[in-house]
Each structure stands twice: as C-alpha cells, then as structure tokens.
Amino acid sequence: MAVLNRLPTLDRLRRMGLSEDDRCILCGDGQEDRDHIFAGCYYSKQIWVSLLHSCKVTRLTMDWDAELRWLCTCLKGKSLRVLLLKLAWASFVYHIWEERNRRIFRGDSRDCNGLLNCIRETIRIRVQGKVTxxxxxxxxxxxxWGIL
Structure with missing residues (x-):
C-alpha cells in the first residue's frame, strides 16, 4: 500500500473531507503524506538512518522515490547485508505506519529508541538461523544485529 501511495494518510483524508488537520502525527511538523511520513519526517529519518548504520551503509539523501529506486537497484543477491536491508526496509515501513496508527488510535507513543529496538528485534527473529x-x-x- 505504501509503494502504491494508497495509505489513508491525513492529507488524503483531508482531501476527501474526512479530516481537518493534516499535520504529521510523528513529528508535528509538515503535512502527513506518504513521502513525508516515510522520508521527510524527522522521527522516521532517525529510524532509517540508524537501520542503515547497523547494515554498515551510509546514505545522505532521504527521499521516498530515491530510496525506493536505490533499494530496487542495489538490493540484489543473497548476501546477509542484502537480506538485512530488505528486512530493514519492510520493517521500517510497517513499524512507522504502526507507530502512526498507535498515536492516533491509542494515544500511545514510543520514542525513536523504543521503535528502533522493536524493528531490530523483528529483524533478528527473521534472520536467526539463516546465517550460513x-x-x-x-x-x-x-x-x-545481535544474531551471532
């Protein structure tokens, strides 16, 4: 849904007349659309940069389209790094959206470290035993990653 830009972000809901405020719930700054929530948001950027750092990758730009192109182009093969980066991207998108919904519907939130630990644990569980x-x-x- 995120890749197709079909998530019910606040900017889409506002355009449909279902919401009045379209400010990002994660950082409180900027319009909540797909590009902002996964790439422009300060909160999300901290998470993604930390995940990349754990994979020994440095990327300077944080733009949704650029990251997606980079991932599609570079993440080929079966190395541990490729596996970790694929899982990191999928977990990042899933958990950022989950955190956004948690804040809206439960009034509960996690700081960057709390969410990062949750994502890392998800990835650790998926990779455990696959390192040959x-x-x-x-x-x-x-x-x-704490898998060895």
Missing amino acids: CIDDVNRQLGIA
Whole structure:
C-alpha cells in the first residue's frame, strides 16, 4: 500500500473531507503524506538512518522515490547485508505506519529508541538461523544485529 501511495494518510483524508488537520502525527511538523511520513519526517529519518548504520551503509539523501529506486537497484543477491536491508526496509515501513496508527488510535507513543529496538528485534527473529556463511563482513553484521 505504501509503494502504491494508497495509505489513508491525513492529507488524503483531508482531501476527501474526512479530516481537518493534516499535520504529521510523528513529528508535528509538515503535512502527513506518504513521502513525508516515510522520508521527510524527522522521527522516521532517525529510524532509517540508524537501520542503515547497523547494515554498515551510509546514505545522505532521504527521499521516498530515491530510496525506493536505490533499494530496487542495489538490493540484489543473497548476501546477509542484502537480506538485512530488505528486512530493514519492510520493517521500517510497517513499524512507522504502526507507530502512526498507535498515536492516533491509542494515544500511545514510543520514542525513536523504543521503535528502533522493536524493528531490530523483528529483524533478528527473521534472520536467526539463516546465517550460513560467516566471513568477516557477515561476522561484523551479525554482531551489529545481535544474531551471532
């Protein structure tokens, strides 16, 4: 739904007449649309940059379309890094949207570290037991993610 831009973000709900306020619930700054919530929001940026850092990747730009193009182009193969990055992206999108809904519907929130730990635990569970080749790069990634 996020890739197709079909999530019921506040800007879409406002255009349909179902909401008056379209301010981002995560950072309180900016219009909540797909691009902002997953790429422009300060809260989301902190999470994604931390996940990339754990994968030993540095990216300077944070733009939805640019990240999606980068992911589609670069994440090919079966290395541990590719697996971790694919899981990191999917978990990032899922948990950011879940956090947004948690704040709207439950009035509950987690700070960046709380959400980051939740995402990392989700990824650790998915990767556990799938690491077969233990070279230096995989060892460092495995240690960084707590799977070795």
